[in-house]
Amino acid sequence: MGKVARELVQRSGVDVDQLVELLVKNAAAELTTYYYYTILRCNLIGLEGEGIKEIAEVARIEDRNHFEALVPRIYELGGKLPEDMKVFHDTSACPPAKLPKNPKDIKAMLTVLVEAERCAERGYTHICNLTAGKDHRTYDLSLAILNEEIEHESWFSEFLGEAPSGHFMRRGETSPFVSKFLK
Amino acid sequence: MMKKFTKEELARYNGKNGAPAYIAYEGKVYDVSNSFLWRNGSHQVLHKAGTDLTDAIKQAPHSIDVLKKFQVVGTMQG
Numbered sequence: 688m689g690k691v692a693r694e695l696v697q698r699s700g701v702d703v704d705q706l707v708e709l710l711v712k713n714a715a716a717e718l719t720t721y722y723y724y725t726i727l728r729c730n731l732i733g734l735e736g737e738g739i740k741e742i743a744e745v746a747r748i749e750d751r752n753h754f755e756a757l758v759p760r761i762y763e764l765g766g767k768l769p770e771d772m773k774v775f776h777d778t779s780a781c782p783p784a785k786l787p788k789n790p791k792d793i794k795a796m797l798t799v800l801v802e803a804e805r806c807a808e809r810g811y812t813h814i815c816n817l818t819a820g821k822d823h824r825t826y827d828l829s830l831a832i833l834n835e836e837i838e839h840e841s842w843f844s845e846f847l848g849e850a851p852s853g854h855f856m857r858r859g860e861t862s863p864f865v866s867k868f869l870k
Numbered sequence: 871m872m873k874k875f876t877k878e879e880l881a882r883y884n885g886k887n888g889a890p891a892y893i894a895y896e897g898k899v900y901d902v903s904n905s906f907l908w909r910n911g912s913h914q915v916l917h918k919a920g921t922d923l924t925d926a927i928k929q930a931p932h933s934i935d936v937l938k939k940f941q942v943v944g945t946m947q948g
Contacts, residue, residue: 708915780914782906806907812931813914 688765696764699821706817706825707766710757712780713810717754719776720803721747723784727799730790739793739846742856743800746839749862753832756868760828781806797847804840811836831864873944875899884920885911891919892943895927899944900937922946
């Protein structure tokens with residue numbers, strides 16, 4: 688734990704225990720999403736599935752990176768991950784991104800993917816709102832993750848035909864915003 | 871006729887120990903018991919079932935449209 692790191696956040700008016708609980712719940716959402724997206728990706732078959740497989744994979748890896756980036760901050764603030772992984776799974780801030788009944792229904796698959804990203808966006812926006820101007824490190828981290836979740840949502844939304852994303856999928860690099868927190 | 875809730879009555883529906891989870895918004899009481907995001911009567915750590923969230927929702931990172939999917943089970947008195 689960073690004794691002074693925690694104290695500074697507490698003194699800025701943030702309830703550190705509540706913040707840590709939020710970070711743990713969002714870390715659980717990231718790791719469970721990584722797991723469920725693995726299943727989704729494996730089931731993106733056929734010509735239609737192939738079209739979104741790579742982009743689903745990028746989102747999957749970046750969500751895993753989000754988990755990796757969150758863990759140190761949880762411990763810096765005096766928190767910890769649950770010792771029981773089943774408990775950790777069930778504490779997730781977002782519903783599990785489970786395989787739809789018909790995995791060949793690409794629209795259903797995309798809907799699962801886009802809703803998972805939307806839940807994450809709201810979660811990190813909430814953390815940014817709580818920490819802005821108060822806990823600079825958690826704000827910086829949450830903002831970085833939020834940037835990537837927004838991009839994930841926009842990709843899946845575009846594939847659903849809702850609206851243009853405004854950008855192309857990544858080539859070569861992953862986690863352009865969060866990578867600075869990964870060591 | 872919709873049930874009328876006092877603040878004290880609403881507080882009993884806190885989603886804990888088997889109690890349903892109700893929240894109030896602008897005078898209406900919503901049943902959020904079946905929502906994944908309201909497990910154990912808690913939402914985003916900070917918000918608790920059994921309370922009036924009219925002010926809190928205005929600062930939420932989502933619109934009030936999210937309430938449309940929940941059943942209205944009553945109104946607040948007063």
